[in-house]
Amino acid sequence: MIPLSYFVTLSFLLFTIGVIGVLIRRNILMILMAIELILNAVNINFVAFSRFSQSIDGQVFVFFVMTIAAAEVVVGLAIVIVAFRRRATVNVDEFNLMKW
């Protein structure tokens, strides 16, 4: 049986990749995908702990997270499309209306 620490490490790596992706990518679609990576890292953690503690609760949470993630992507992509139509770019550095 694969030890718990493997899952946690995998989750940690995925999470870090996601965060770094969000921070350094300039393409807004890439940022959205990185956010999905973060969510999936959390999901892996949930499922792993659920399995090792013999409790179904964690897996239930995962379903909620997936549902929310799907909804979030819908809204997020809609915003991206609107933003792209208005500015003709997907580079977040150019969305700087809120700058001082």
Added chain:
Amino acid sequence: MAPGLLWLILLSPLIASIIITVLTRKSGRLSALISVGAILLSFFLSLGPLAHILAEPQAPPTEYFWYWLNLPTLQVKMGILIDPLSVVMLLVVTGVGSLIHIYSMGYMKGDPGYSRYFASLSFFTFSMLGIVLSNNFVQTYIFWELVGLSSFLLIGFWFEKPSAADAAKKAFLTTRVGDFGFMIGIVFLYFVVGSFNFSELSASLKQGGFPETLLTVAALLIFTGAVGKSAQFPLHVWLPDAMEGPTPVSALIHAATMVAAGVYLVARSFFLFSAAPDALEAVAYIGGFTAIMAATIAIAQNDIKRIIAYSTLSQLGYMMMGLGVGGYTAGMFHLTMHAFFKALLFLAAGSVIHAVHTQDIWEMGGLSKYLKITSTTFLIGALANAGLFPLSGFWSKDEILVAAYESGHLLLFWVGIVTAFFTALYMFRLFFVVFTGAPRSAEGHGKHEAPHESPPVMTVPLVILAFFSAVAGFAGAPGLEHGFASYVHFGAAGHPAFHFSIAAGSTLVALAGIGVAWAFYSARLFSAERLASRFSFAYRLLQNKYYFDELYFWIIRNIQGGIALFCNWVEEWVVINFFVNGTAALTRWTGGILRLSQTGKLQTYLMMFIIGIIGVVLLLLATFIPSQVVAVR
């Protein structure tokens, strides 16, 4: 009597005032009828409580009330208090008021503000009845201010005249000074005794146990309100100026009712003043001083209404003096009699003004030939004011003098005697100059044909008032078992015994005053002008009313003005420039620096967010984990 009818006494003038304002503004005649009808209704309804009191003089006061404020710590009961004192005042206000309303229909005829006049008059009547019927200090204070407001409206009735507008402002502001003290006094009394209600206060004070100093302070503060409203020294300056209003208003507000409200207030809170004898002394001396001061000023004035106004001041001082020396019934008796003869004098003066269109007595003269009814009734009023036997003023003035004498205030007694002399002097100076002799000034009458008597709507009230001025005094005559006093006394003494020597003495003094007036102004045995130029300093002092207006103006301009300038400086530099503008500048400056953090880049925000989270996590690790580790070990 059903409580509903009592409320109707109070409310019918208010309803009339509202109807006139809202509905019948266009029709002056209808408005006047509504207003007169409302006060007549109040008058006839007031006869009910009168009959009740006459039937049972010893019945306890009746009170109807509802809770206006009902908190555990504070209860204010609004309501109506019917006792002999309020019934007397009720009859004076509605009775004399009715006659003045009727008189106004003739006097104000053709004025563009006819409806407005009657609306204000009805509103005034409502406010005044509110004071009279009130059963507690809070309600009294509310109506006290309403009376001040309606007085303001009526003095400034011809507001297009700057002098009238100024007089209205002066009256309002001067009485406000007193009202402020009154308000503090009410609250102060509440904290000392714990009630606003007259009967409760009276009962608590009868039990005693309150520090006299505090009661004296409360009584003096409440007396300030009376000083303002009754135009006592030092707040007397507004009343003569208030003569800018229409003459019936002067008769109603500034002679018969509103200015008497101060006297009524002292009488109403007499339980407080008798518990604080020092305050009562102050009342007596302020009253006495006002009486003699105003009487001397009246000698040197030339405006018919101002002379009567100073006479009012003087008589109000007399009433205060009467109350102050403990003559509770004497003061109230004089108030009632004064309401009759002073309203009569004002209305007769109004009739004169109506006929000759001037107020300067030196432009009148010989008017008794033309104005028979007016001059006869004026003569009765003047005799009553001077206190000649057997007219009403004689009895009431005599009682005050006896009260002063018997309570041992000899100084005040002599002040009263001297004032009686001056009173007779100025009243008959006025009478002789206006009604006897030859027409004096060509312009005075020349513009119009011979002056003609006023219409019956004006002369009938004069005759009725003259009748009461003549005979009402017998209500307090000696030998009557159920005189005025046996009804009005409020646990205080009744009529003092009749002193023949004092009565005779005051009559002689009054006759002497009339004689001097006759010698100077009718027979011309001496020349008033020569006397005036001989004692020009004294004459100028009197003619300029002891320079009170100038003194107050100086105080206002220099002291109050200086304080205002300083406050203005503080406001401009400290409040506005330092605090307000300073706060704005500081905010703008901080904002200018902090806005640099708003890069507009998504990733910068996220970076800060993540750094924040990492910081929090590290902090949690640093604080919680070691202790757990220690616990595990």
